[in-house]
Amino acid sequence: MRRIVLASASPRRKELLVQIIGNTFEVCVSSYDEAPQPGMDATELVVQHSLSKARDVAVKFDSGIIISADTVVLCEGKVLGKPHSPGDAKEMLSAISGKVVQAITGMTVLDVDSGCEVSVSEITDVKMKKMSSVEISSYVRSGEPLDKAGAFAIQGKGAILVESINGDFFNVVGLPLFKLALILEGMGVPVFDIG
């Protein structure tokens, strides 16, 4: 059984990985700082961030498979990361209200033993409810939006703000599980038989 390391501080990503491979992995948080990269579009940005997170953690291991990801929400060409304050969260929610936005996750799976790095991106369209300012204030008061890209959590109370999606639900939460399983299988990890 190969050693698998999730390079993420996100409790959501941990839960999602447990969902497909159980508690067969360890977590090692990267210290990579997600700085903006001028000139990159949203997809290139999340892929680059995921790659940097994976490489940062990979140097701490002499064997194993490292999994990392980065998620943003794209709203009419503007990249929304995690809000820095409740005011910031309110602004993001007002911006995405009533629109179809894109949840974009970049993911890297790095095999330390072979040096092979696979980076992919996945896009899910998310149709947001038209929110009143009272609803926005009340949702921000719940605290839920603060550590979530785009200031909402589809897997939480934010579910009531999402009318519909087109694409992988798990990608919105932070890890595209379908693509991840395909990549792991390709690297010789028997996803169906572990966990």
Ligand SMILES: Cc1cn([C@H]2C[C@H](O)[C@@H](COP(=O)(O)OP(=O)(O)OP(=O)(O)O)O2)c(=O)[nH]c1=O
């Ligand atoms: C849109 C959306 C995002 N999110 C979360 C997933 C990610 O944790 C977060 C985006 O921030 P990220 O910077 O991708 O991840 P992170 O800082 O939480 O963790 P790490 O970099 O260590 O892996 O937003 C949800 O939980 N639900 C949602 O519906």
